[in-house]
Amino acid sequence: MSGTEGREAMTKPGILYVTYGFPYPLSSGMRVRNHYLIKAISRRYAVSLLTLAESEAELAHLDALRPYCVSVDAVVATPYSTRQHALGVARCLVRGKPLHTHLLGYPAMRAKVAELAARWDVRLVQIEHSYMAHYLQALPPAYRCRTILEFPDLGSVQYGRMLRLRISPQRKARYLWEWWTARRWEPRYARQFDQCVVVSPEDARVLRQADPTLPITVVDNGVDTERLRPLPDAAGSADLLFIGTMHYAPNLDAVHYFVQHVLPEVQRRVPEARLIVVGKSPPESVRALNNGRDVIVTGEVPAVEPYYAQCAVSVVPLRAGGGTRLKILESMALGRPVVSTTVGCEGLEVRDGEHLLVADEPRTLAAKVVALLQDGDLRCALAARARRLVERRYAWPILGERLMATYDALLAQPVPKM
Template sequence: MTRLRILTLSPGFPYPPDDGTKIQTFNRIRFLAARNEVTLLSVSTKPPDSRYVEVMRQYCGVHLFHTNVRHSSAGPRAKLGNLVRSLWGLTPYYLKEYLVAEVEEWLQQNLDPNRFDVVEMETLTGLYMRPWWPALKVYINHCISPAVFKREFAVQKGLLRKLRLLPYGLMEGACLNKVNKMADLAVALTPQSESELRALHPAIKASNCLTNGVDLDYFHYRFTRKEPRGFAFVGLMSHPPNIDAVIHFYQDIFPLIRRRFPDMKFFVVGSSPPHEIKMLTSDPSVVVTGRVEDVREYLLDAGIAVIPTRAGGGILNKILESLALGVPVITRSNSVEGLSVHSGKELLIADEPSDFADAAVRMVKDADLRMSLSSQGRKYVERCHQWEHIVRRYEDALRDLLERQRREQRKGVFRQA
């Protein structure tokens, strides 16, 4: 089998794999590298630790570039300036800041058909894509921006917040729609996302040839029948959908649970919690950890994982990790997009706050239910979300598309002759 020469443009350095984008990028590179030659081009806001660079060099060549991202100010003048910068060119300012002249120069000099067969991009790095690139252009959609915008817009409280979000949502959606139309392959991580991509424009070549997986060795099965101490939410706490999920659980669901179990705790586990999340610790039943080295211990200590996410999109790694670990999960129906799971079998699903609280009370009281959900959840991720199988399917799709393109090129040469 011929080794593909793959260039991966990554928004940030993918190691350690401690958020959703990094988890996907790191594992994709790790398993593609077993049969192919992979080169990583990373555009980061700060230089990665040299130890992390050496880890990635076990799998791929590494090229590092730096971007200076301005942290948005809370002042009205700064916000107005950001909006004006965004409207000039109809590109959100936070996307423009990832366009680095040195990266564009490197791509211009190195994207030779004899050097790379495939260029894969994701999130912000899609803005570097150009239609004349000789390699197969692949854009990986972690979620579909217009669909995510609709969900985030719906949960925003207050007209002013909605008006602030509106221009950025529309501009970001238009930018990424343009990128997807330019790509030879627009990858969707769920069947629903594939349908959403196709609905945006008939020219988009969408395919659900890739999804998210879980490291089954790291998240090895560790179920215990001990009584739960509380409920754990795990995630990057600077991510707006995670902030909304934590506030929603604390304000609308947790009080209903505590009427039955007043001693239960709520563990908020993840880096960069904003002030509004830290303020929850004024309630002694809430623990906000910040960044931790090992989320597994917090999930196991709590005993139940709660994922009441109302915004965002795509497959949530936090669900897969909890299922793999054997920690029973309660979530909402929108959070299981792309998962072949059923409420009452692998996890519990509840959308209304009262129903979510009832599911939590039921799970706390019923050890047999927790054991059954734990066992079936682990079997599900073993069956459907092993990274090696996922990446092999994606690689097969790349090879098939490259072969079709080369056949068309040969036909064109033959017709010209």
């Protein structure tokens, strides 16, 4: 940041923006969201970014956000010893708290929160995810600022749905614990903050059902409509595209579900149809599907646009998960028609038959995929309407303005005396 930019930053209200995972490279939905929102709010707010980094490798990317922040800091989430991990898990079990509050709890991170809040005299502190909410306690007792807790998804929704998947007894026990503790603790954490931010009206409804007094703002997920421009229709292609981080259980389930129950129905009418699976960390069960003919599994790729260009239809056959799917918004921005389940497109302002096609049963999903593969006019019409929707409703600058309106309203209120 130049001297001129530094002096300008000092005139802006300061915000300490706390994330899990550095918002670059853009390898997950949370990273994408934080990256673009930070860029948007930096126009009117002086952002001090603090990240709990998942690994040392993330430290190589800190410069990517420096043009938009007055400071960029990271604390690496170093692995616990076996004894430390066992004690942390035991404390969570005894107290009935989510296990993630132990996994994401580091004294160095608490110290850095206190240091940065004092150094930059911030007026707002925004913390990402209820699992990180305990870092609010790192602020000095007499420190006066406004606080925001952001929920990129709700564990009570996410884990509740994941319990319905076909999973091992051990994983089911883990998900049951996370679901139960999230239901108890998400509203409790939310009450400690001045404002909550969620990514969908459905998540807002669930939180309000737990506590109708909670102040909640919906700031949707978005897409970079300037960078992602509509691609030409992939006429003649029978390739279908699924994009997602493959160690995420709902994505893993979606791929297996589609390959086992939907793709064979599609191939009965379009024999040359195949599924292209793009995303980092595919486990062995997904890599085993890669036969070079019906299913192609790429793993992590440097850019997704070439795969969108070759595929005629984007499929989102999710049966679990929470928040909203950036992969749908990305497909729409790039001009690729989408076939999704109801869960897959939940929380988005979309209508079946107007912006995408929606189905929840294998044969109906397959029929809608086939309809798009065989009808170029339908593909183009859906893609055009979806592109207009994301330009009007889901462009990041628009969503940044909504978030800043929340900040402005909070700062207009007097801070209660400690």
